[in-house]
Amino acid sequence: MTTPATPPRLELRHASKRFGEVRALIDASLTLRRGEVHALLGENGAGKSTLVKILAGVHQPDGGELLVDGQPCRFARPSAAIAAGIAVIYQEPTLFPDLSIAENIYMGRQPLDRIGRIRYDVMEQAVEEMLVSLGVQLKAAQLVRGLSIADQQVVEIAKALSLNANVLIMDEPTAALSKPEVERLFAIAERLRDAGVAILFITHRLEEVFRLTQRITIMRDGAAVHFAATSEMDHDSIVAKMVGRDLATYYPKVDVVPGEVALSVNKLTRRGVFKNISFDVRRGEIVALAGLVGAGRSEVARAIFGIDPVDGGEVLVQGKRLQLGKPALAVNAGLALVPEDRRQQGLALDLPIARNASLTVLARLGRHGLISANTERQLAAHWGGKLKLKAHTMDVAAGTLSGGNQQKVVLGKWLATNPHVLIIDEPTRGIDVGAKAEVYQTLTDLVQAGMAVLMISSELPEVLGMADRVLVMCEGRITADIPRSEANEERIMAAALGQAEQPLRRAA
Amino acid sequence: MNSIVHMPKAIPINSPTVPVEMTGLTQPASKTEPSRWFLFLGRHRESTLIAVLLALIAGTALASPHFLNLQNLRDVLLNVAIISMLTAGMTVVMLMRHIDLSISSTVGITAYAVGSLFVAIPGLPVPVAVLAGVLIGCAAGCINGALVTFGRVPSLVATLSTLYIFRGIDYAWVHGGQINATSLPDSFALLANGDVLGVPVLVLIALAVLTVIGYYLKHYRGGREFYAIGSNPEAANLAGIRVSRRVFKGFVLSGALAGLAGVLWLARFGTVDASTAKGIELQVVAAAVVGSVAITGGVGNVWGATLGALLLGVINLSLVVLKVSPFWQLAIQGALIVLAIATDTLLSRAIARWTMKKRDHGEA
Numbered sequence: 001m002t003t004p005a006t007p008p009r010l011e012l013r014h015a016s017k018r019f020g021e022v023r024a025l026i027d028a029s030l031t032l033r034r035g036e037v038h039a040l041l042g043e044n045g046a047g048k049s050t051l052v053k054i055l056a057g058v059h060q061p062d063g064g065e066l067l068v069d070g071q072p073c074r075f076a077r078p079s080a081a082i083a084a085g086i087a088v089i090y091q092e093p094t095l096f097p098d099l100s101i102a103e104n105i106y107m108g109r110q111p112l113d114r115i116g117r118i119r120y121d122v123m124e125q126a127v128e129e130m131l132v133s134l135g136v137q138l139k140a141a142q143l144v145r146g147l148s149i150a151d152q153q154v155v156e157i158a159k160a161l162s163l164n165a166n167v168l169i170m171d172e173p174t175a176a177l178s179k180p181e182v183e184r185l186f187a188i189a190e191r192l193r194d195a196g197v198a199i200l201f202i203t204h205r206l207e208e209v210f211r212l213t214q215r216i217t218i219m220r221d222g223a224a225v226h227f228a229a230t231s232e233m234d235h236d237s238i239v240a241k242m243v244g245r246d247l248a249t250y251y252p253k254v255d256v257v258p259g260e261v262a263l264s265v266n267k268l269t270r271r272g273v274f275k276n277i278s279f280d281v282r283r284g285e286i287v288a289l290a291g292l293v294g295a296g297r298s299e300v301a302r303a304i305f306g307i308d309p310v311d312g313g314e315v316l317v318q319g320k321r322l323q324l325g326k327p328a329l330a331v332n333a334g335l336a337l338v339p340e341d342r343r344q345q346g347l348a349l350d351l352p353i354a355r356n357a358s359l360t361v362l363a364r365l366g367r368h369g370l371i372s373a374n375t376e377r378q379l380a381a382h383w384g385g386k387l388k389l390k391a392h393t394m395d396v397a398a399g400t401l402s403g404g405n406q407q408k409v410v411l412g413k414w415l416a417t418n419p420h421v422l423i424i425d426e427p428t429r430g431i432d433v434g435a436k437a438e439v440y441q442t443l444t445d446l447v448q449a450g451m452a453v454l455m456i457s458s459e460l461p462e463v464l465g466m467a468d469r470v471l472v473m474c475e476g477r478i479t480a481d482i483p484r485s486e487a488n489e490e491r492i493m494a495a496a497l498g499q500a501e502q503p504l505r506r507a508a
Numbered sequence: 509m510n511s512i513v514h515m516p517k518a519i520p521i522n523s524p525t526v527p528v529e530m531t532g533l534t535q536p537a538s539k540t541e542p543s544r545w546f547l548f549l550g551r552h553r554e555s556t557l558i559a560v561l562l563a564l565i566a567g568t569a570l571a572s573p574h575f576l577n578l579q580n581l582r583d584v585l586l587n588v589a590i591i592s593m594l595t596a597g598m599t600v601v602m603l604m605r606h607i608d609l610s611i612s613s614t615v616g617i618t619a620y621a622v623g624s625l626f627v628a629i630p631g632l633p634v635p636v637a638v639l640a641g642v643l644i645g646c647a648a649g650c651i652n653g654a655l656v657t658f659g660r661v662p663s664l665v666a667t668l669s670t671l672y673i674f675r676g677i678d679y680a681w682v683h684g685g686q687i688n689a690t691s692l693p694d695s696f697a698l699l700a701n702g703d704v705l706g707v708p709v710l711v712l713i714a715l716a717v718l719t720v721i722g723y724y725l726k727h728y729r730g731g732r733e734f735y736a737i738g739s740n741p742e743a744a745n746l747a748g749i750r751v752s753r754r755v756f757k758g759f760v761l762s763g764a765l766a767g768l769a770g771v772l773w774l775a776r777f778g779t780v781d782a783s784t785a786k787g788i789e790l791q792v793v794a795a796a797v798v799g800s801v802a803i804t805g806g807v808g809n810v811w812g813a814t815l816g817a818l819l820l821g822v823i824n825l826s827l828v829v830l831k832v833s834p835f836w837q838l839a840i841q842g843a844l845i846v847l848a849i850a851t852d853t854l855l856s857r858a859i860a861r862w863t864m865k866k867r868d869h870g871e872a
């Protein structure tokens with residue numbers, strides 16, 4: 001690494017930042033050196049993204065100093081940080097859906113000819129090469145609207161790389177990626193690191209920290225609390241520093257004797273998407289729906305809930321046939337769906353937390369058609385407390401919450417409906433370790449109280465740790481139904497890849 | 509504790525390699541093929557508009573022998589020329605997810621101001637008069653831009669107020685008076701009514717203005733920034749675009765075009781009073797929307813908007829030729845706007861659904 005003589009590439013000292021009443025940063029410090037990948041860790045709402053936005057010139061710190069190559073510096077706006085060689089991949093996608101991939105990548109920096117016209121040919125060729133080197137099948141001239149979340153992330157990465165920056169900041173870049181894409185990103189990060197780029201990497205997946213990073217900064221409640229070399233730390237010591245306590249059992253699985261069938265899906269088919277999907281979920285049971293991203297799991301959930309149309313099959317809730325295609329009827333029948341893309345599908349970002357949390361239960365809260373703000377706030381506070389929501393009051397706009405805390409609001413909103421059947425898509429994406437344990441505990445409490453849970457998850461340990469039964473989907477079909485006692489990683493992966501399995505219990 | 513293992517993403521399936529048991533899942537070719545028409549429509553909105561325009565002309569010509577003649581062509585082009593310049597300005601503003609309702613008042617006040625200038629200085633050179641009009645329009649645009657960017661007033665509210673304020677000033681100033689063609693030099697009237705090789709000068713001016721703006725929007729960084737801002741304002745800021753500055757410029761451009769349109773209005777009609785151009789802001793918005801400029805920003809271009817203006821102009825004339833009551837004209841304009849927006853929404857939904865399917869299953 002660098003000798004003491006060369007100053008660090010980027011240094012933030014004792015930065016603080018308030019948003020009105022909220023103290024997002026209190027005492028944040030960070031040293032980023034050339035040729036290292038540096039992990040920035042902390043619970044949801046610890047202030048990681050706020051720190052990133054200060055380095056990127058999006059927010060101005062209230063106090064503290066910023067040094068670039070040892071020189072004091074202030075970024076008045078994002079273009080100043082870009083000019084200083086800092087590239088940022090933000091936690092939320094920052095793309096222009098109506099423009100092409102190439103334009104998204106080069107916006108504001110398009111190659112020009114002598115009289116200032118944009119050279120589309122040069123631009124698209126450069127982007128085409130970049131996309132090939134990233135190993136994705138995207139076209140430079142393609143519109144961004146309609147890209148999957150993973151592909152959007154790839155465009156973000158390409159955008160950051162195209163800056164040829166010597167500081168690269170990545171705020172949870174891997175949250176929406178699956179294994180091969182993560183590996184590709186890591187290979188690129190390592191190449192850049194070896195070329196002397198300083199990389200700041202934020203993630204909630206600790207195994208990625210050990211895989212990629214050299215040093216660690218841990219934040220808690222707006223302050224940097226621990227600096228160390230990655231090699232000096234292990235999983236448990238990081239978690240302890242992050243949450244300020246030791247976590248008890250991670251997967252609080254209890255055995256519940258399953259009751260009667262709460263959700264029964266029969267030969268559900270949507271042409272081109274999934275076919276002959278049949279399974280039961282009993283009260284007190286957690287059934288995991290595993291499989292590769294794109295196997296059709298979320299689509300099945302959406303069809304059961306009535307969001308997407310189906311071409312055949314039926315769904316019974318508590319033994320009663322559910323009329324498909326009408327989400328309102330599904331809610332009335334006692335179904336709840338926590339969607340995968342929570343920011344887009346689950347939250348009204350401009351509304352206060354309390355209002356968001358009560359949207360699903362307005363009818364119940366109302367007295368003579370009027371809804372009392374107090375009842376709303378109580379409801380939000382109840383679930384907020386259960387999920388350890390970090391928010392100043394229940395009256396702030398949901399959009400100002402940290403990424404992980406937004407997810408908790410959506411979760412609380414659906415739990416407030418007291419459903420008989422909870423369908424939850426990727427329950428812990430973007431949620432920190434502490435809150436993960438809370439989510440697992442909540443799920444356990446819910447099934448103990450007799451709820452039936454269908455959990456879609458791509459995280460195998462979560463599936464193995466929490467599920468009573470694992471259904472595996474591959475290419476729109478259920479390829480395996482494995483009881484808890486027989487489930488292991490190999491069997492699930494084999495079924496997810498469509499390799500031969502023992503005959504199904506309920507063959508389609 | 510447990511390490512978290514992530515599952516690999518499904519390998520995209522391309523139709524030729526789809527395993528046998530999967531073919532039942534993929535849509536039969538006969539079902540996918542006809543569903544592509546919307547892709548064509550979505551990519552070629554301009555061609556669709558041209559087709560509708562031609563059909564309309566052919567239909568009216570068949571119904572009435574008095575429709576197809578040079579005088580009507582000339583009238584339509586002259587009418588649309590001024591509207592289309594305003595529509596170009598509106599396009600720029602709408603691309604940024606804003607709106608400028610004040611343009612009609614700007615046109616009115618500029619026309620009267622330039623007319624008064626001619627009354628005060630009879631020998632005023634025509635280029636100076638045009639420049640004066642554009643500058644007055646710029647000033648109006650600056651006020652709108654300042655309200656929206658510095659004042660953070662939503663553009664709908666800001667320009668609705670300036671629509672009334674500018675018109676109010678106009679009324680107070682004109683005070684029941686009028687500018688007459690007799691006060692205007694002949695060389696000035698030629699701006700609108702002169703011909704070059706049989707083409708009205710006004711139409712040539714409009715074409716030149718539209719070409720410059722259309723080219724700028726497509727080929728210059730500044731032009732693309734209008735799209736970026738409307739498509740995702742927050743991302744535009746993060747990409748280093750000076751959003752406020754660009755929005756301000758957009759409103760100034762819209763104002764400048766309204767100023768130019770005011771001068772040309774004066775040249776064309778000669779008579780100007782306090783209610784000149786009242787209400788055309790909605791015609792202009794309608795033309796832009798019919799020309800598939802999205803009110804939600806980020807989508808559209810000057811040529812589409814111009815076709816929208818042309819279509820509305822031809823419809824109005826057709827209704828006159830077919831002796832339809834003027835009340836119906838408004839209703840038909842309204843219906844057309846609804847139709848345009850509905851088509852856009854349905855198209856984009858169809859396309860979104862299609863790309864989603866294609867993405868998940870490697871079809872097509």
Ligand SMILES: Nc1ncnc2c1ncn2[C@@H]1O[C@H](COP(=O)(O)OP(=O)(O)OP(=O)(O)O)[C@@H](O)[C@H]1O
Nearest residue numbers: 019024044045046047048049050400401402403404
């Ligand atoms: N614009 C804003 N207005 C008000 N409060 C804000 C704003 N931005 C962030 N905050 C608050 O600042 C705190 C820190 O948020 P930040 O986004 O930095 O957390 P984070 O560490 O990135 O969390 P996560 O892991 O969930 O992404 C949170 O309590 C959040 O609600």
Ligand SMILES: [Mg+2]
Nearest residue numbers: 049091402403
């Ligand atoms: Mg964050």
